[in-house]
Amino acid sequence: MEISDKILAKRNELAKDLIQLQDIITEYFPLADIGSMHSAITTLKNGKPILCPYSELKSEYWGYKVSKLIFKLDANSKPKKIKPNDVGDLKLVINIHVVGNCEKFGSFDDPLLWLALDFRIEGEVIKEDSIAKVLTCYHLDRHIKNENDGENEPHPFYHLQFGGRHLVNMDGNLDTGDLIVMDTPRVSHHPMDLVLSIDYLISYFFPKKRKTMINRSREYLLLIKKYQNAMLKPYYHRLSSHWKSEPESVTPSETTWSPISIYPQIA
Secondary structure, eight states: OOOOHHHHHHHHHHHHHHHHHHHHHHHHOTTOBOTTHHHHHHHHHSOOOOOOTTSOOOTTEEEEEEEEEEEEOOTTTSOSSOSSTTOEEEEEEEEEEEEEEGGGTTSSSOSOSEEEEEEEEEEEEEETTEEEEEEEEEEEEEOOOOTTOOSSSOOOSEEEEEOOHHHHTTGGGOOOTTOOOOOOOOEEOOOOOHHHHHHHHHHHHSHHHHHHHHHHOHHHHHHHHHHHHHHHHHHHHHHHGGGSSSOOOOOGGGGGGSHHHHSTTOO
């Protein structure tokens, strides 16, 4: 499959953004394990078609997978309210698989075709004479509609949810204690690529360092603005169209990108 020079140029631009992000993270988080970003950069630059799950192969796609980006949480970044109290060796682990259309990047259309972001906090506690692994995890997904979708529970197009496969994979080893672990409500949330995902998480776990990065690194600030413009602007523009005096008409092909699909409870 031939990929046009225009699409290759866009993919190279996105690859340069990840290289810049990688350099900035290395500067401010020298102990972070971000080696898997290399594969994402290579995927964007290699000129091969990008595969998108549940979609036919098209030459204009951009995308990448990144597995196990690890940021260690020290005493300053450890959440103040945490149980068990004696949990140690805390790590923030990030995985993401994202695919979009180069021709729609920065437009008001749905910015992505596929999004599977999960992040978890892993730690260790001493139980009797052994060390036990503990974790909590969340995921942000783009919903792929299918015929088996029920009508009993809302399924926002992009949604943030507690839990996921990492808890399921623990099988019988998951000690819930006094907690109920169940399918939790899906919270409507704007889409995020790797740039925004990292920024979102360091703003919570490393707020002071993130403030320093914004103030001292013009490159980082411009990266955040660029991807907020590409991801947040179309999302909130589409959602806010619900309150226009004359709502935008929605064709059948756009029903997945309608205000009610973004926020199912909207009235």
